[in-house]
Amino acid sequence: MKSFDYVRPTTIAEAIAAAAAPGASYLAAGTNLLDLMKGGVARPDRLVDVTRVSGLDRIETLPDGSVRIGALVRNADLAYNVEFASAYPAVAEALLSGASAQLRNAATVGGNLLQRTRCAYFYDPASACNKRQPGSGCDALGGENRTHAILGWSEDCIATNPSDFCVPLVALDAVVEIEGRNGKREVALEALHRLPDAAPERDTVLEPGGLIVALRLPPAAHGFAKNSRYLKVRDRTSYAFALVSAAVALRIEQGTIKDGRLALGGVAAKPWRAREAEKVLVGAKADAASFAHAAAAALAGARPSGDNGFKIELARRIIVRALTLAASGTPDRLPALPASPFSPVAGVIEHA
Amino acid sequence: MPSITLTLNGERRDIVVDDPRVTLLDLLRERLHLTGTKKGCDRGQCGACTVLVDGRRINSCLTLAMSLDGADVLTIEGVSRGDVLDPVQEAFVAHDALQCGFCTPGQIMSAIGLIREGQAGDDPERVREAMSGNLCRCGAYAGIVDAVLEAQKTVNAANRRRSA
Numbered sequence A: 001m002k003s004f005d006y007v008r009p010t011t012i013a014e015a016i017a018a019a020a021a022p023g024a025s026y027l028a029a030g031t032n033l034l035d036l037m038k039g040g041v042a043r044p045d046r047l048v049d050v051t052r053v054s055g056l057d058r059i060e061t062l063p064d065g066s067v068r069i070g071a072l073v074r075n076a077d078l079a080y081n082v083e084f085a086s087a088y089p090a091v092a093e094a095l096l097s098g099a100s101a102q103l104r105n106a107a108t109v110g111g112n113l114l115q116r117t118r119c120a121y122f123y124d125p126a127s128a129c130n131k132r133q134p135g136s137g138c139d140a141l142g143g144e145n146r147t148h149a150i151l152g153w154s155e156d157c158i159a160t161n162p163s164d165f166c167v168p169l170v171a172l173d174a175v176v177e178i179e180g181r182n183g184k185r186e187v188a189l190e191a192l193h194r195l196p197d198a199a200p201e202r203d204t205v206l207e208p209g210g211l212i213v214a215l216r217l218p219p220a221a222h223g224f225a226k227n228s229r230y231l232k233v234r235d236r237t238s239y240a241f242a243l244v245s246a247a248v249a250l251r252i253e254q255g256t257i258k259d260g261r262l263a264l265g266g267v268a269a270k271p272w273r274a275r276e277a278e279k280v281l282v283g284a285k286a287d288a289a290s291f292a293h294a295a296a297a298a299l300a301g302a303r304p305s306g307d308n309g310f311k312i313e314l315a316r317r318i319i320v321r322a323l324t325l326a327a328s329g330t331p332d333r334l335p336a337l338p339a340s341p342f343s344p345v346a347g348v349i350e351h352a
Numbered sequence B: 001m002p003s004i005t006l007t008l009n010g011e012r013r014d015i016v017v018d019d020p021r022v023t024l025l026d027l028l029r030e031r032l033h034l035t036g037t038k039k040g041c042d043r044g045q046c047g048a049c050t051v052l053v054d055g056r057r058i059n060s061c062l063t064l065a066m067s068l069d070g071a072d073v074l075t076i077e078g079v080s081r082g083d084v085l086d087p088v089q090e091a092f093v094a095h096d097a098l099q100c101g102f103c104t105p106g107q108i109m110s111a112i113g114l115i116r117e118g119q120a121g122d123d124p125e126r127v128r129e130a131m132s133g134n135l136c137r138c139g140a141y142a143g144i145v146d147a148v149l150e151a152q153k154t155v156n157a158a159n160r161r162r163s164a
Helices: A012-018 A033-038 A073-077 A082-086 A089-096 A101-106 A109-113 A164-171 A275-281 A288-298 A312-329 B024-031 B087-094 B104-117 B124-130 B141-163
Strands: A005-007 A025-026 A046-049 A059-063 A067-070 A175-178 A183-189 A210-219 A228-233 A244-252 A254-265 B003-008 B011-016 B052-053 B056-059 B072-074
Touching: A005 A101, A012 A175, A012 A210, A012 A228, A012 B056, A046 A089, A059 B052, A073 A089, A073 A109, A073 B056, A089 A164, A089 A244, A101 B056, A101 B104, A109 A210, A164 A228, A164 A244, A164 A254, A210 B104, A228 A312, A254 A275, A254 A312, A254 B052, A275 A288, A288 A312, B024 B052, B056 B104, B087 B104, B087 B141, B104 B124, B104 B141, B124 B141
Parallel strands: A005 A046, A025 A046, B003 B072
Antiparallel strands: A059 A067, A067 A210, A175 A183, A175 A210, A228 A244, A244 A254, B003 B011, B052 B056, B052 B072
């Protein structure tokens, strides 16, 4: 690991000032950043440790009914917060389907939003990667790419965003609060992450020195608790990144979908809100035909970026399955294997 | 020289950290010679380096020592009381929950954390899921799950007795 300078501010203003130095990077738990630094993928000159910045570790309900989550809230604390998990069950399920218990105890909300892709070529400094080294090329194109993007990719980058947490959040119109040298601003989570286009080195629209201080779920994110799920298919059932995942939140009255949200994970460089599919769902009957129609709409623009054509069919099935499960009701308690389409009982189909 | 203060296995220690690159794992093993905590992958994938920080299990390989100034750290060296083993250690012995033993300190620290979290109940599937951050190349998983379930019963019974 390259040497660096370490500072530990206690206020947002001090943190932003400290991060103005060239080559500075914010550090929270470090569960992703330290891994990248050990591999020589990230090489900051200065780490600004924000874990002692005060006031960023609260989960609060605002007067208008929004929920505001401080950027330093740990993933496990949010997922196991009973009030939060019962209001936003798909978010809790997504959190608990990601990483391991040890990592969830450390990793922060803000850090989860900013984690880098898990593309193996990005992680390997000997490979060409436009995200790591702009202009060097993309060894994932034509390489081992069965896990790569099927939506929104470019010839310059076919990497995917690895976050589970972001998938239901983007479906629920989460907003990110950012502070920086030019003051405060808010960005819809859907607009935070960028598609690669010709500049894959920029994962997000965050300006240099910008600090995510909180995440907000608007009042309209409420009201889906009875019919929400997150479903994730991965190469092993626990402690693995998504090949494809889907977050679904429905509001159903007398068999008709009054409001429907759908987002996909593991398919693009950003958590993918499927707005065309939502248009199909709203006003439709909550039945198999509507779900199939919605899945087709969600994937209308999908195309393989390599040996990953199977992910399009997999995504179609996962969408239908997630919609079916959400329509049948959010389980009272999270399943033993969160977000898994498999039952813990051999030979039994989950929620058959 | 920068230094940090840790409560390490119950003892308050002032510790010089001469390089901010030092992880908690390297601090424990290389500087403080507490080699019970193991370095497996050093990348947060295997769980061999699991310790408790402020009562919660984490991967010590992905934590900078400097960042933990003031924290309470419990390692495998601090879980027994003299010759009296922790109930999780007892259960690992009773259930033969290891073969080579390299992953065992991490498994035990993770199990202690799991029991404190109190989310798994007596469901073996939930225990397996909650222990998925600890790999065992020998494949002693069946014994590990049995040991965790038994230790949890013992710990919960002892807690009930204390609070009764």
